[in-house]
Amino acid sequence: MAKPRSEEKRSAIMAAAVRVIAAQGLGAPTATIAQEAGVANGSLFTYFETKADLFNQLYLELKSELASVSLKGLPVTADLRKQMLHAWSRSMDWAVSNPGKRRALAQLGVSDEITPASREAGHKTMTGIAALLERSRAKGPMRQVPMGFIVAIMNAMGDATMDFMIHDPTHAKKHCKAGFDALWRMLA
Amino acid sequence: MAKPRSEEKRSAIMAAAVRVIAAQGLGAPTATIAQEAGVANGSLFTYFETKADLFNQLYLELKSELASVSLKGLPVTADLRKQMLHAWSRSMDWAVSNPGKRRALAQLGVSDEITPASREAGHKTMTGIAALLERSRAKGPMRQVPMGFIVAIMNAMGDATMDFMIHDPTHAKKHCKAGFDALWRMLA
Amino acid sequence: MAKPRSEEKRSAIMAAAVRVIAAQGLGAPTATIAQEAGVANGSLFTYFETKADLFNQLYLELKSELASVSLKGLPVTADLRKQMLHAWSRSMDWAVSNPGKRRALAQLGVSDEITPASREAGHKTMTGIAALLERSRAKGPMRQVPMGFIVAIMNAMGDATMDFMIHDPTHAKKHCKAGFDALWRMLA
Amino acid sequence: MAKPRSEEKRSAIMAAAVRVIAAQGLGAPTATIAQEAGVANGSLFTYFETKADLFNQLYLELKSELASVSLKGLPVTADLRKQMLHAWSRSMDWAVSNPGKRRALAQLGVSDEITPASREAGHKTMTGIAALLERSRAKGPMRQVPMGFIVAIMNAMGDATMDFMIHDPTHAKKHCKAGFDALWRMLA
DNA sequence: CATGAATGAGCGTTCATTCAT
DNA sequence: GATGAATGAACGCTCATTCAT
Numbered sequence: 173m174a175k176p177r178s179e180e181k182r183s184a185i186m187a188a189a190v191r192v193i194a195a196q197g198l199g200a201p202t203a204t205i206a207q208e209a210g211v212a213n214g215s216l217f218t219y220f221e222t223k224a225d226l227f228n229q230l231y232l233e234l235k236s237e238l239a240s241v242s243l244k245g246l247p248v249t250a251d252l253r254k255q256m257l258h259a260w261s262r263s264m265d266w267a268v269s270n271p272g273k274r275r276a277l278a279q280l281g282v283s284d285e286i287t288p289a290s291r292e293a294g295h296k297t298m299t300g301i302a303a304l305l306e307r308s309r310a311k312g313p314m315r316q317v318p319m320g321f322i323v324a325i326m327n328a329m330g331d332a333t334m335d336f337m338i339h340d341p342t343h344a345k346k347h348c349k350a351g352f353d354a355l356w357r358m359l360a
Numbered sequence: 361m362a363k364p365r366s367e368e369k370r371s372a373i374m375a376a377a378v379r380v381i382a383a384q385g386l387g388a389p390t391a392t393i394a395q396e397a398g399v400a401n402g403s404l405f406t407y408f409e410t411k412a413d414l415f416n417q418l419y420l421e422l423k424s425e426l427a428s429v430s431l432k433g434l435p436v437t438a439d440l441r442k443q444m445l446h447a448w449s450r451s452m453d454w455a456v457s458n459p460g461k462r463r464a465l466a467q468l469g470v471s472d473e474i475t476p477a478s479r480e481a482g483h484k485t486m487t488g489i490a491a492l493l494e495r496s497r498a499k500g501p502m503r504q505v506p507m508g509f510i511v512a513i514m515n516a517m518g519d520a521t522m523d524f525m526i527h528d529p530t531h532a533k534k535h536c537k538a539g540f541d542a543l544w545r546m547l548a
Numbered sequence: 549m550a551k552p553r554s555e556e557k558r559s560a561i562m563a564a565a566v567r568v569i570a571a572q573g574l575g576a577p578t579a580t581i582a583q584e585a586g587v588a589n590g591s592l593f594t595y596f597e598t599k600a601d602l603f604n605q606l607y608l609e610l611k612s613e614l615a616s617v618s619l620k621g622l623p624v625t626a627d628l629r630k631q632m633l634h635a636w637s638r639s640m641d642w643a644v645s646n647p648g649k650r651r652a653l654a655q656l657g658v659s660d661e662i663t664p665a666s667r668e669a670g671h672k673t674m675t676g677i678a679a680l681l682e683r684s685r686a687k688g689p690m691r692q693v694p695m696g697f698i699v700a701i702m703n704a705m706g707d708a709t710m711d712f713m714i715h716d717p718t719h720a721k722k723h724c725k726a727g728f729d730a731l732w733r734m735l736a
Numbered sequence: 737m738a739k740p741r742s743e744e745k746r747s748a749i750m751a752a753a754v755r756v757i758a759a760q761g762l763g764a765p766t767a768t769i770a771q772e773a774g775v776a777n778g779s780l781f782t783y784f785e786t787k788a789d790l791f792n793q794l795y796l797e798l799k800s801e802l803a804s805v806s807l808k809g810l811p812v813t814a815d816l817r818k819q820m821l822h823a824w825s826r827s828m829d830w831a832v833s834n835p836g837k838r839r840a841l842a843q844l845g846v847s848d849e850i851t852p853a854s855r856e857a858g859h860k861t862m863t864g865i866a867a868l869l870e871r872s873r874a875k876g877p878m879r880q881v882p883m884g885f886i887v888a889i890m891n892a893m894g895d896a897t898m899d900f901m902i903h904d905p906t907h908a909k910k911h912c913k914a915g916f917d918a919l920w921r922m923l924a
Numbered sequence: 925c926a927t928g929a930a931t932g933a934g935c936g937t938t939c940a941t942t943c944a945t
Numbered sequence: 946g947a948t949g950a951a952t953g954a955a956c957g958c959t960c961a962t963t964c965a966t
Contacts, residue, residue, distance in 0.1 A: 175965050175966055178929085201957085203957090211931090215930055215931070217957090223956095282467065313542075321538065321539075324520040336508070347505075350505045350509065354502065354513060358543075358545050358546055400948040400949055401948085402950090406946070406947080410941080411939095579928095579961090588927040590927060590928060591925085593961085593962065594925070598961080599960095655846070694904075697915075703896070709885075712888060723885060734918040734922055765934080775951080775952090776952045778951075778953060779952070781936090781937065782950060928965100929965085930963080932961105933961100934958105935957105940953105942950105943952095944950085945947100
């Protein structure tokens with residue numbers, strides 16, 4: 173009956189938040205985000221209860237976008253290494269094509285506004301990749317190491333690789349490959 | 361500008377900052393840091409021009425402490441792998457013994473208050489380790505990769521390993537070893 | 549301006565306002581009142597132009613409810629004291645049976661949102677009681693005192709008595725009597 | 737060593753609060769109070785933790801000022817009625833000479849920002865008057881009524897009388913006397 | 925007319941930095 | 946130099962009111 177809450181506006185805010193966080197960090201005023209999204213500052217709070225809530229939702233959205241993009245078109249019949257490489261490359265491509273999102277995600281990832289629940293949910297979105305990883309290391313030298321540790325290392329290496337690719341885009345491909353090879357040497 | 365009177369007070373502030381940042385993050389008020397250091401809030405600004413200045417100096421100090429601790433007692437006559445393992449283990453031990461410092465350093469590392477100049481200077485403190493790293497990878501599969509990338513990966517892996525050791529101290533030794541072995545597999 | 553469609557909805561809002569004001573004071577959001585009334589927040593403003601308007605109308609309604617209840621069943625043939633006692637007791641009973649209304653009325657009474665016009669109109673609803681009061685004091689020691697003053701005192705004493713009865717309901721009857729006797733001693 | 741917290745500034749804020757509350761009610765912005773007091777808006781919070789804290793302290797201060805003023809110069813050797821009359825008149829004079837304070841106190845008295853503890857403390861300041869009251873009613877018709885009730889009635893009558901005196905200052909004296917006589921008739 | 929999203933002014937409070945003592 | 950009160954810009958969030966649906 174009334175003007176419905178528009179998904180469009182919600183994502184405009186999300187997108188604005190990405191841009192603003194990438195540019196100014198998490199300390200950016202909510203008013204700036206609202207303005208960038210083209211809505212009144214008060215409207216932001218129709219869609220997100222608090223600034224922290226916005227951050228948590230954004231974190232999850234980016235995390236799951238990254239996860240889903242990584243697995244898109246996964247060559248499930250190919251050998252493991254090829255599958256992992258596919259996922260890895262997709263992640264890196266996403267980061268390079270979306271440097272703002274990547275920056276925002278990096279900042280959100282270390283923020284203490286992000287609740288344990290959100291981190292947990294973030295992990296869940298990576299289940300598919302974790303499964304690949306699990307199989308990849310199953311017979312390798314890290315077969316005894318806790319999965320959490322392996323995931324952490326993979327994320328850390330991914331982050332480092334992303335940063336490098338974004339910072340030196342000319343050789344992005346090369347860095348991507350180098351990062352993956354290093355990861356694979358560790359695992360298998 | 362001139363060296364402040366009391367070096368003692370300066371380091372009290374630094375130490376307080378570590379504790380406070382570890383506990384409350386970078387958003388902690390300067391007044392809290394001053395209080396924790398046992399000085400008046402205004403006094404903080406006779407030792408550091410701005411909050412950002414304090415953060416930059418602290419970043420550098422922690423970074424170089426970590427670097428110097430890593431190389432202390434380096435078995436220079438031993439083979440490369442042993443030297444690297446020594447440096448790695450020292451780093452990890454430092455992190456485990458100084459979780460506050462490690463947390464603070466991690467936060468500072470991702471802050472956008474830290475200037476490029478500070479980051480540059482931070483890298484310089486790691487020259488010794490970088491040299492080790494350079495020799496380690498000289499004949500390995502990463503011999504063509506830019507050193508910056510390798511350093512980044514090593515740092516990333518170090519960070520992941522530290523986190524894991526702190527989080528699960530019972531198996532700290534094991535995680536330390538696993539992290540190093542993984543690193544070595546990548547490099548050599 | 550024209551009479552709103554649903555008198556039912558109007559009084560639902562009024563009743564909700566009573567409950568909400570009693571619980572949260574005059575600072576309560578209009579949205580809360582609307583919600584409590586089961587209408588949309590915007591709808592409140594089709595029945596009342598502003599929040600202040602709602603308050604003024606509510607004030608009047610409560611005031612006149614109290615006045616009318618006081619005179620209901622007045623034993624017009626009995627002696628004056630009995631009539632006054634009747635009115636007094638009715639008022640007190642109303643307050644005890646409707647503590648929410650009483651609280652709301654008390655808050656509204658001291659609010660500066662209530663216009664002089666509303667206060668004036670509120671007084672008018674008490675004409676019947678004022679007449680009783682006038683006759684009661686006609687030959688007593690307060691025969692020279694301005695009626696407004698007497699009304700004010702009676703109200704003040706009524707308020708104090710109500711508060712006491714609500715606060716200590718076990719002896720409500722006793723307090724009611726004590727209050728009235730005190731009033732009567734003043735007047736007659 | 738440093739600029740000490742000035743009692744002068746504290747009372748400037750208090751006094752400003754009285755003026756502003758009298759004029760605009762309790763909803764007045766803290767910034768307005770600060771400005772009226774001639775201090776920066778932030779400074780208000782050096783002296784009072786919160787707006788509510790300011791209100792509570794102000795309530796107590798006014799309450800105790802009123803209590804102390806009432807007993808000043810009490811003719812302790814005179815008969816009870818004279819003593820009561822003295823206290824009553826002093827109160828009324830205070831209200832008439834300080835209409836702002838009286839208004840502010842009236843508003844604060846009904847605010848739900850005022851904590852039970854403050855109300856309790858406020859009552860304590862009236863111990864002296866309560867004692868007078870106790871003796872006054874000891875042999876009168878209200879000898880069985882709870883003191884709390886009597887205090888409440890006296891306050892209510894005092895409030896009504898004050899309002900009337902302020903509203904119609906020409907006959908202030910007369911109203912003061914009428915109010916007292918009425919009170920005395922109730923009690924003794 | 926009902927709905928509830930949209931608006932934006934406004935508020936209490938914080939805090940880095942300055943400055944009087 | 947040391948102190949801590951003073952400053953005032955800034956921010957997150959609220960809420961009365963409007964308006965598109």
